[in-house]
Amino acid sequence: MTTAVVPSSPLPSLEDRHMYYILTDDFPYGSKLFQAGSMCFLKEKTYLHSIACVGTSTQYLRVTMLDDNSIVTVKAEILHPLPEEEAVFLLAINTLSERLNCFLDRHSLEEAVKATVGQQVTVDLNQQLFTGTIRYIGKISKNSSSSPHSPSYFGVELQGGGEGRGHCDGTYNGSEYFKCKQNHGLFLPVNKIKFIPVLDCDSMKEEPQPDVDEIVPVKVGDTVGFYLDEVFRQGVAMDVHKEGTQWFVKVCPEEEGTTDVFREIPMDSVVKEGLLSSEFEPDMAPGSLRQIKRERSESGEDLESGKHSLDxxxxxxxxxxxxxxxxxxxxxxxxxxxxxxxxxxxxxxxxxxxxxxxxxxxxxxxxxxxxxxxxxxxxxxxxxxxQSVSITPLDASTSGEIDGPQVLANSPLENGAAVQVLQGRMRGIQGHCNSCYMDAALFSLFSCTSVLDSMLFKPSLPPSGHVQKILRDEIVNPLRRNGFVAASSVMHLREQLTEKGQCSSFTTSEKDPEEFLNLIMHHILGIEPLLKLQSGGQKEQECYYYQIFIDKQEDLVVPNVQQLVEHSFLSSSLKLVEIPSCFIIQMPRFGKEYKMFSKIIPSLELDITDLLLDSPRECFVCGDIATQECSECFRDAVFADMGMKQYCNSCCRQVHSHYRRKTHRPTTLHVPEAFQVRSQMGSPRIPRERMELFAVLCIETSHYVSFVKYGPEKENWMFFDSMADRHGDENGYNIPIVKLCPEVAKYLQLPGAALAMEQPRDMEGVAKRLFCDAYMYMYQSKKMSLYK
CATH class of the missing domain: 2.30.30.190 (CAP Gly-rich-like domain)
Structure with a gap:
């Protein structure tokens, strides 16, 4: 096997030598923020000169950042010096937090510096460990010879269970660094390697190691059989040690589990699994090997079915x-x-x-x-x-319908609990293969609200019950309890939707959230439509979400959601037949790419009082019971830019006595009988029906993300991206991220004119995506969700 090592080079002169540092804390510099884990350098000659000028170590150092080659003045107290041999290994780690953790783990770095070609290691591949051998240590970039700051990697040949899981044959970018079979090689940074210590040859010569397999027949990890209280049992050897001249095995009995309850068994009293045979079974009473095997089979421990879902x-x-x-x-x-x-x-x-x-x-x-x-x-x-409580299957011939499973579902996350469970990397729902439309929708609908938990509880007949079980047990409950859902669980749901939706591309292609919601709510689970609408006295229409359609309004530069909904309802003569528990609103667009408005302001509350059919309404002028509504007054520039325009009889005559409004044609409103009686006794106060915003889906360049309101304060916003980062290449995996974004509150408090002047590129954090990329708003009525 041909191997390669870093070629030796002459020692650099003082003029060329560099001193490397790593930032141990975040450091703001102008408009930039250099995070802990960032690395920098300065020439040794410059450092010595600065000390000579001051006489002692200076409080600040002017360094060159390795991330972008910018020159920055940094506090010396947060700069930790690095030997060059350690710096080159840390540079190979792209994620700053992981780089900092690796630096703090001194043992790992020291082992990397001492590592040699031919040394055995274990490597981390997709959260699994495999053995391998180091075949190369050094730089792999094409211009590594000309750049003094190129990172160093380990070229590893995978062995055992890792064979075929690599990405190369020892070649990178057309250059061969070592030779191995195709897909047996990997180039890895130091944080993906665990070093197996090299045995000291001299000590081995002085104290020859015995052949353990000959002297000690049982090793750690072996399954063994043994007698305990005259009952034959099985367990796993957790430790093998010698006390004086006698060997002992520390065994964890299988029925007791791997805990601190161990049994110290003399070596001559245990039998290795490979030596166990059926000859042991006839003489054994209850608790025998045969009994254990039967119990394990009945409990499903020896079966693979059901284990594939654990991840x-x-x-x-x-x-x-x-x-x-x-x-x-x-x-x-x-x-x-x-x-x-x-x-x-x-x-x-x-x-x-x-x-x-x-x-x-x-x-x-x-x-x-x-x-x-x-x-x-x-x-x-x-x-x-x-898990759902198991129910006895019913024969279709004996029962006309099947009751849905009883479910012990987790409560949605709110306030501090939401932050504790959901915030961080590898949190939320992991994206995979164009799944962001589904990831963002599911996170929005179930992470911090229970308004649509009926989808999880609703009695369902097969095969929709299987989809419901996946949604409940593999996605919603893990999300609320652990804050994380693996990509495999969402893919399981997508596979079922592909089958039920007769759409072969649901597991691979990009879709829209509304397509997914309509499929699972209507075609799969068959839940009651969320919205009931009526237009101009025509037949009721039912739907699961509402798409806003309006003509371009010159006076709406930076509209809020309340304005858009009112304009859309008025232009289509629409009314809500009843108060919805959940109101999902899709923003106006000309196709997927073109946005009708550069920014949209989220309305934290959506007042639907005047959008309800045959509901008592308040006179726009005096507050009495309204009897007339005028859609032309709604567009009149003299009046407020939001709020439907309805009047009592007296105010309607007065408003329309103006010559500009004499041509208006108000329509008569239905006033409930109870309010007609109360109106004669005095001016009753009209109750307002408001819905609260709980989530916003946003889209930018065909990628969906989500903003969720997790508490009552204006700052209580969190941002979710199922594919915010990635580990590895085509064989890697996406890293979902949930982070708090309190900066949203700052822009919600701005007047519309000031917000319109804000440049998206200058907006703090992720606020720009909420205001500029809104695709779908989700509102809830906690009052109505109790009944629906």
């Missing part, structure tokens, strides 16, 4: 001793050294574990001490608290 971030329960169980979240899946079963690293809800994510000195995930547990994946069961 990283799945909520699981594990049975421990005496039937007790613990719950937790899967943080890692893969294979541990010398263990043939697929294992799960679980972070428990309570301190009943034995680790903080390490196994035999190797870290596989992070969690608090005594909260981590490594168990066979087949020992994990979905947390029954978040």
């Amino acid at each position: 990283v971030n799945s909520v699981v329960q594990i049975t421990l001793d005496k039937g007790n169980s613990v719950t937790g979240i899967i943080r890692w899946l893969g294979y541990l050294p010398n263990i043939k079963h697929r294992m799960a690293g679980v972070e428990l809800d309570q301190e009943k574990g034995i680790t903080d994510g390490e196994w035999q000195g190797m870290r596989y995930f992070h969690c608090p001490p005594k909260r981590g547990l490594f168990v066979k994946l087949q020992s994990c069961q979905p947390d029954m608290r978040f």
